[in-house]
Amino acid sequence: MSDWPQMFEAELLRLGLQPRRARQLAEETTQQAAECAGAPADVFGPAHLYARHLWAELNTPADGQRLAPGPVLLSLEGVGKRYRRRTVFRDVDLRVRGGEVAAIVGANGCGKSTLLRICAGLTRPSAGSVRRTRRVGFVPQDGGTAGWLTAEEHFTLFGAAAGMVPGRARSTGVHLATKLAWRPSRRQPAQQLSGGTRQKLNLVLGELHAPDLLLLDEPYQGFDQGTYLDFWQQVFAWRDAGRAIVVVTHLLHDLQNVDHVLDLGARS
């Protein structure tokens, strides 16, 4: 029997967690690994790193205790986009601070995805200026995954691009997946995942390197109702941890708790 749970618990104690809570987390984590049919070290990576990851998460503010907004992490001023002679939108201003959520809404074709790609630095604006923090996570509407790679291989590959060692990338990926009620299989390639689960993989990849600014393009397509609610809980947890989030959506009932609503359709 591996001493992973003991090392995990010892690291949590060393970080200052209450003994009972540390024991409980060690048991829960061992149970989660068993449900993924793997040893904890394979599923979550090195015990001390995973303990630190959980510790950081436990120390983010609880629901309902919103921090004052932080620094501006995304700023658009007078942004416009034309394709040849066709103006898609013009004069868009948006400022999003750490601890805030913005929604971009509007009818099909009004330019929501184009604007989000401009926010990410993937498409050039025709006019205006964009300033953003360096640590950006972008979750596209579709695509973004390689069909023949498993979820864990995606975690390792995307993690490596962000300078993460493989064990850390895998443990972070598996941990983020469990928050979306998904236990990644170790053998199933992405092309065999359902559409909703592939979208969860996309979301986890966007968050893997702990970006300050998350840009999400209708990321919940194919989610069932429970997962949809988990997704919004996750958005508000990111917000409460001081991140800035921009979500493209066409579902107006998403909007009651967001800080900024940019209606591109109303502008054209």
Ligand SMILES: Nc1ncnc2c1ncn2[C@@H]1O[C@H](COP(=O)(O)OP(=O)(O)OP(=O)(O)O)[C@@H](O)[C@H]1O
């Ligand atoms: N690379 C491109 N070249 C030319 N036109 C483009 C290009 N990309 C997008 N467009 C056009 O820009 C407009 C806005 O597209 P975009 O995908 O941003 O809209 P959207 O609001 O996200 O749409 P949807 O709600 O359907 O996802 C559309 O008319 C689209 O055809």
